[in-house]
Amino acid sequence: xxxxxxxxxxxxxxxxxxxxxxxxxxxxxxxxxxxxxxxxxxxxxxxxxxxxxxxxxxxxxxxxxxxxxxxxxx
Numbered sequence: 001x002x003x004x005x006x007x008x009x010x011x012x013x014x015x016x017x018x019x020x021x022x023x024x025x026x027x028x029x030x031x032x033x034x035x036x037x038x039x040x041x042x043x044x045x046x047x048x049x050x051x052x053x054x055x056x057x058x059x060x061x062x063x064x065x066x067x068x069x070x071x072x073x074x
Contacts, residue, residue, distance in 0.1 A: 006031075 013027070020027045 016030070017027045020030050023030075
């Protein structure tokens, strides 16, 4: 595992450490979780767009357009 150095306000770091302790974890572990989620967001967005493009090719409306109310009906 590679180490990195970050800079932040001392009060912010201490507040984050306190919160991590309250959650029975460490600031380091919380940062690792955040970093993993941050790195995955772009991949998740791209997968979602692939599904949307696939569905767009399958949905047929016969040329009919829908009103905003019709599209939001549940």
